Amino acid sequence: MAEPFIEEHTFPEAWMARALTLARRGRYTTDPNPRVGCVLVKEGRVVGEGWHERVGEPHAEIHALRVAGDAARGATAYVTLEPCAHQGRTGPCALALVEAGVTRVVVAMQDPNPQVAGRGIALLRDAGVEVSVGLLEEEALALNPGFVMRMSHGRPFVRLKMAMSLDGRTAMRSGESQWITGPQARREVQRLRARSSAILTGVESIIFDNARLTVRPEQLELPEGEALAARQPLRVVVDSRLRLPLAAACLREPGRTLVATLEDHEPERRERLEEAGAEVVAMPAGADGRVDLDALLQHLAEMEQANEVLLETGATLAGAMLEAGLIDEMQLFVAPTLLGGEARPLFELPGLSLMAQQKGLEVHDIRAVGQDWRITARPRRRTGSAVTLGEERRGQVAEGVLR
Ligand SMILES: [Zn+2]
Numbered sequence: 001m002a003e004p005f006i007e008e009h010t011f012p013e014a015w016m017a018r019a020l021t022l023a024r025r026g027r028y029t030t031d032p033n034p035r036v037g038c039v040l041v042k043e044g045r046v047v048g049e050g051w052h053e054r055v056g057e058p059h060a061e062i063h064a065l066r067v068a069g070d071a072a073r074g075a076t077a078y079v080t081l082e083p084c085a086h087q088g089r090t091g092p093c094a095l096a097l098v099e100a101g102v103t104r105v106v107v108a109m110q111d112p113n114p115q116v117a118g119r120g121i122a123l124l125r126d127a128g129v130e131v132s133v134g135l136l137e138e139e140a141l142a143l144n145p146g147f148v149m150r151m152s153h154g155r156p157f158v159r160l161k162m163a164m165s166l167d168g169r170t171a172m173r174s175g176e177s178q179w180i181t182g183p184q185a186r187r188e189v190q191r192l193r194a195r196s197s198a199i200l201t202g203v204e205s206i207i208f209d210n211a212r213l214t215v216r217p218e219q220l221e222l223p224e225g226e227a228l229a230a231r232q233p234l235r236v237v238v239d240s241r242l243r244l245p246l247a248a249a250c251l252r253e254p255g256r257t258l259v260a261t262l263e264d265h266e267p268e269r270r271e272r273l274e275e276a277g278a279e280v281v282a283m284p285a286g287a288d289g290r291v292d293l294d295a296l297l298q299h300l301a302e303m304e305q306a307n308e309v310l311l312e313t314g315a316t317l318a319g320a321m322l323e324a325g326l327i328d329e330m331q332l333f334v335a336p337t338l339l340g341g342e343a344r345p346l347f348e349l350p351g352l353s354l355m356a357q358q359k360g361l362e363v364h365d366i367r368a369v370g371q372d373w374r375i376t377a378r379p380r381r382r383t384g385s386a387v388t389l390g391e392e393r394r395g396q397v398a399e400g401v402l403r
Helices: 006-009 012-024 060-072 093-099 121-128 137-143 145-153 185-192 203-209 267-275 292-302 315-323 386-399
Strands: 038-041 045-051 078-079 102-106 131-132 157-165 169-171 198-202 234-237 259-263 278-283 308-311 328-336 361-371 372-377
Touching: 006 234, 012 038, 012 045, 012 078, 012 137, 012 386, 038 060, 045 060, 060 093, 121 131, 137 145, 145 157, 145 308, 157 267, 157 315, 169 278, 185 328, 185 361, 185 372, 198 203, 198 315, 203 234, 203 315, 234 292, 259 292, 267 278, 267 315, 278 292, 308 315
Parallel strands: 078 102, 102 131, 157 308, 157 328, 198 234, 198 308, 234 259, 259 278
Antiparallel strands: 038 045, 038 078, 157 169, 328 372, 361 372
16 A cells, blocks of 8 residues: 555645536536536545536535545545535535545635635635645636636626738728637637636627627537537627617527626517517616626626626727727737738727727747647736736745645
8 A cells, every 4th residue: 555645745736626626527517616626545546536517506625525425534635626615406515525534635726706715725724634725726717718707806707719811910991700610729719618607799890790609619629628618608789879780690509698688778679679589778878878898797797697798890999999908918810811901900999099099918838739820828817817816925925825
């Protein structure tokens, strides 16, 4: 039999990495819950593992404990998120770990909800379980950017997706557009949609493209062991003046279409849209007299439990979102083609005329996707972004706040 020190002192990162890999299998199915994985290790061996597979089903720890059975006694649990202390469908996971005789728990990150953060850890410690927090925390944060953002800042994580030519253009000036990227890039877009709680667009995108904004399972090519949620992401159309055509294709697709408009705007038109299948929600006006985008995102977090929102839209709404500091990540697909100087840009940024006003980006990843390139970038740091969150947390870990 292996000496316990092998498990205690050699590869804690490897066990946590395994738990993170398991958690990722729930990326399309746990929403609005977070993706969580758990590995139970005893004497250098995995005795049980599991992940949160689907909203409404048991949490990761419960799956792992069921696999381990009696072998959980004296084991170490590696969990990607603080075990819950609240009474859920399968009871508090922290209590289940205690009752199963787990003696040590390694947590990647604390619960991001300030109302409950630390309670699961306290429950474990009060029961005499040794707990450490912060192993591979950055990776754990990256696994659930939307859940973390919603719990800590009351709004979703917004990811912008755009397809552009090598000269940074998206469509012709007339609005005429067509797919300029190849099938692999389109598959990636399908995956981005599938992991999102909602897809946000402007009414002009619907008027010009009649976009359906749905996940098409046959285009996803899911990896082995991964499933898809039964539901479609919520479609959200920003439509300050209620111009959405009653015959819009998205209104006939499965799933819900939410139209965000201004308060008290044209009740008759509103009624007709509702008859056509839309849900109309009134929003306050922002400084520009259009739907207040910040208020809309808060609404999506509070009322729709939206974690990740995919912004698929044209230059006007994309520019307004960027200007308002509401874009957390950009996924830009670059096609090897040129559309010329009269074609539409990525962002409409009126008033940007000096170099000093330029919008700096941090590029996190560039990779080939078939014939195209995908650039993952984030607007330069601002308070409340997932990046900043990770850094704040790491600071706390360094100072021992979370220990
Ligand atoms: Zn739980």
